[in-house]
Amino acid sequence: MPEQYDVIVIGGGPAGYPCAIRAGQHKLKAACIDEWRNRDGSFAFGGTCLNAGCIPSKAMLESSELFHRVQHEFAVHGVKVSGVELDLAAMQKRRAQIVNGSRRPGSTDCSRPPA
Numbered sequence: 001m002p003e004q005y006d007v008i009v010i011g012g013g014p015a016g017y018p019c020a021i022r023a024g025q026h027k028l029k030a031a032c033i034d035e036w037r038n039r040d041g042s043f044a045f046g047g048t049c050l051n052a053g054c055i056p057s058k059a060m061l062e063s064s065e066l067f068h069r070v071q072h073e074f075a076v077h078g079v080k081v082s083g084v085e086l087d088l089a090a091m092q093k094r095r096a097q098i099v100n101g102s103r104r105p106g107s108t109d110c111s112r113p114p115a
């Protein structure tokens with residue numbers, strides 16, 4: 001028999017998933033549907049923000065800022081560094097860990113009562 005829901009939200013980005021959580025907090029039976037697929041074909045919640053936008057871009061920005069600072073700002077502090085290299089694979093690995101960590105079960109709590 002098909003499942004019945006009070007609310008079905010299409011889109012699991014920053015607009016959709018809080019809406020579904022909020023509905024759940026108000027004792028409505030809510031479902032959130034998303035079609036996002038990563039490059040490896042796996043489905044993923046979080047929309048543009050988590051998968052391709054805000055979160056991964058800020059992770060890469062932080063890494064590239066550190067790379068810039070070590071090259072251009074450390075010397076004036078009297079910190080000498082030589083042989084600085086950029087390891088893009090490590091940078092991407094850190095970005096992926098941050099994104100995946102934000103997707104962990106329990107990183108959002110649908111059972112919490114509404115504020």
Ligand SMILES: Cc1cc2nc3c(=O)[nH]c(=O)nc-3n(C[C@H](O)[C@H](O)[C@H](O)COP(=O)(O)OP(=O)(O)OC[C@H]3O[C@@H](n4cnc5c(N)ncnc54)[C@H](O)[C@@H]3O)c2cc1C
Binds near residue numbers: 015
């Ligand atoms: C590089 C980049 C950096 C950004 N940085 C920031 C930032 O620092 N701060 C900030 O506030 N904003 C930032 N943004 C903007 C932010 O990502 C968007 O404003 C936000 O993701 C919009 O949320 P949304 O839920 O409306 O849409 P989305 O996050 O786009 O989510 C929509 C979801 O709906 C799903 N969907 C669509 N149609 C269907 C369908 N028919 N069936 C099932 N699922 C469907 C999609 O798969 C997607 O997961 C950035 C964006 C980019 C690209």
